Amino acid sequence: MPYISQEMKIIAIGRNYVDHIKELNNETPSEPVIFTKPDTALLRNNDPFYYPDFSNNIHYEVEIVLKISKMGKYIAEKHADSYFNEIGIGIDFTARDLQDKAKEKGLPWALAKGFNHSAPISKFVDKKEFSDIRNLDFSLKLDKENRQNGNTSLMIYDFNYIIAYISKYITLKKGDLIFTGTPKGVGAVKRGNLLEAFI
Numbered sequence: 001m002p003y004i005s006q007e008m009k010i011i012a013i014g015r016n017y018v019d020h021i022k023e024l025n026n027e028t029p030s031e032p033v034i035f036t037k038p039d040t041a042l043l044r045n046n047d048p049f050y051y052p053d054f055s056n057n058i059h060y061e062v063e064i065v066l067k068i069s070k071m072g073k074y075i076a077e078k079h080a081d082s083y084f085n086e087i088g089i090g091i092d093f094t095a096r097d098l099q100d101k102a103k104e105k106g107l108p109w110a111l112a113k114g115f116n117h118s119a120p121i122s123k124f125v126d127k128k129e130f131s132d133i134r135n136l137d138f139s140l141k142l143d144k145e146n147r148q149n150g151n152t153s154l155m156i157y158d159f160n161y162i163i164a165y166i167s168k169y170i171t172l173k174k175g176d177l178i179f180t181g182t183p184k185g186v187g188a189v190k191r192g193n194l195l196e197a198f199i
Contacts, residue, residue, distance in 0.1 A: 016181025
């Protein structure tokens with residue numbers, strides 16, 4: 001298993017693909033939308049996800065995940081490439097009913113995003129194995145049917161900008177994970193569904 005620090009943190013980007021913003025009727029952000037998940041959100045090794053009893057509307061959101069390779073803060077965008085060596089793919093499970101309720105009241109969505117095992121991740125792969133990570137196709141199947149297709153060229157904020165932006169506020173450490181946003185096609189999961197994510 002690739003190294004992940006016991007003190008790692010998960011930082012995620014919301015609303016980073018225009019078509020996904022439109023499907024949820026959200027406003028296009030003027031700067032990255034940042035939220036976090038605790039380390040207890042991680043789900044590894046294709047372990048099963050257990051549907052929680054506090055939600056009736058869990059949604060899948062497939063995302064490219066960056067793994068930070070060294071500590072940095074106030075990172076210049078032009079140098080951000082050197083702060084991650086590996087990428088993977090993950091699912092940002094979201095309790096949409098809890099999120100909608102929080103949004104209506106203008107409250108944080110921490111519980112909707114950060115609940116136990118809400119962040120399944122793949123193994124990580126050296127980014128040099130891909131010809132161009134800025135033009136990378138990724139997708140998600142639900143019960144063998146294609147549901148989400150994305151390409152990193154369509155991100156509003158690219159990997160380097162995301163790293164530079166986060167590091168102005170939060171020091172990044174080796175082993176930290178960054179979920180970089182989901183394309184359109186998000187939807188609900190039900191007990192017994194099989195989810196498969198691909199790069």
